[in-house]
Amino acid sequence: MSGFGDNSGDTEDTFAVSDEQMRLADGNADEILREGLERIERLTEEKKGVADDIKDVFSELKAKGFDTKTLRQILRLRAMNPDDRKEQDMLLETYKASLGME
Amino acid sequence: MSGFGDNSGDTEDTFAVSDEQMRLADGNADEILREGLERIERLTEEKKGVADDIKDVFSELKAKGFDTKTLRQILRLRAMNPDDRKEQDMLLETYKASLGME
Amino acid sequence: MSGFGDNSGDTEDTFAVSDEQMRLADGNADEILREGLERIERLTEEKKGVADDIKDVFSELKAKGFDTKTLRQILRLRAMNPDDRKEQDMLLETYKASLGME
Amino acid sequence: MSGFGDNSGDTEDTFAVSDEQMRLADGNADEILREGLERIERLTEEKKGVADDIKDVFSELKAKGFDTKTLRQILRLRAMNPDDRKEQDMLLETYKASLGME
DNA sequence: ACCGTGGTTAGCTTTC
């Protein structure tokens, strides 16, 4: 089986090749599919693990009295390029002024 | 600074402790905060790396003719407990029949 | 067909009832299902319409030079209870100070 | 105040215009901003109302024994173009066969 | 090349 619409697996067979030869050269799309999926599944597992670690750190900080929501805000700010951050902040202040928000 | 309302960082100081001692024992909430955030940032970086790896595998499969959307469906199916999957499928068929969907 | 495990739509028919009577009393779970889904589909359509309207307003504002991202921030701020907003802001400033963020 | 980078709000004032004139011609970007935001807020409210209605229908169906998750699947299927649906399904079956999933 | 769209992921809310 081939993915779809690709030109691999030429069906003309000008030169006869055994199934085994095809499998070895790969040709074997099933195998490509299976291995690709397994790699994704393994990586997804790994990703999930890291996500759990992150959650743990948040929990610890929360247990020590920190507010999660605010922590996330801080992280967002730290992640921003300082210049962009300034720019963004200025813009926000301008709009606030425009609307009479103290 | 303490997270909020917790009673850590006792200010009574019945027994004098040097600043250094406090810092080591921790006491120092600023430090806890800073280190927590840094750990989160490091883990987030790591997570992003894994996510990119996953994206790469999808790209490879796509290049080999596989349809990404369908691949995701397959992954979802494989992730399900077989029994749940059966159950869910049966239910779906029931509803479809109920609605006259072929 | 019934939703699940309920005994409505008794098929014994000790007392003959016309199909019409059943339909009216309802009994007919298929009908309930079909009508429920149709109501949801209609409402979803409606919701989509409103979402499109919102998008249009954003587009207009953007065309007049406003920055969409900042507009969303403003909307978030306006949506918050003023007290919560103050509280939240104070907390953020505290953490920033704690981290030496100007 | 102007959104950004547009040339409205000319500061040269070659020809004096009263504030009132500007406001009427509009020029008044503050007003544009304020009204735009209010429209969005009103529409958002409306959207929320419709979303709640949808939730209600789901609740009713659930109370009558239907499984919400499956209902959502059905809705997804009904929303799809029949041809796409067939196509998608075929592809899925192909991949499943490829992987030996019954 | 950019805009608009759809799909995915993260975050917040509510329920159990």
Next chain:
DNA sequence: GAAAGCTAACCACGGT
């Protein structure tokens, strides 16, 4: 407090 559903932001893709 954990888990699920809903909402909003993000991102990559395809169309123009």
